[in-house]
Amino acid sequence: MTLNNKQRQYLKGLAHSLKPVVLLGQHGLTEGVLAEIDLALNFHELIKVKVAAEDREVKTLIMDAIVRETGAVKVQTIGHILTLYRASEQKKIILPKA
Structure with a gap:
């Protein structure tokens, strides 16, 4: 799943x-x-994960692995905080159209 700019800004x-x-x-x-993380995404759809890694490259690798393994979309990264979105079956968050 990919997000356009309008959807990303909304999230x-x-x-x-x-x-x-x-x-x-x-x-x-x-x-x-x-x-x-998988359980939280199923329940909330939109979550934040704090990655406490000292090295910037290690932090980036961990965040990329989280996105890859969970099948979620990275909304944004600010410092050590990664924001993820993955739609669940209940569709709690309705994204705007393109």
Whole structure:
């Protein structure tokens, strides 16, 4: 799934007041963390994940792996916070048309 600019801006506005739902700690990206992100995406559709990595390249690799493994769309990245969107069966968030 790809988002156009209008949809991305709409999701950024919705995500502005959200707090990170999943925090990656010292053990990094594990199967348990991926399962938790997947569960949160199924329930909320739009979530924030905090990736606490010191090295910028490592942080980018972890964020790319999260997007790839969950099948979600990266809405934005600000510092250590990654905002993800994946539509669920209930369609809680209605995206604007192009």
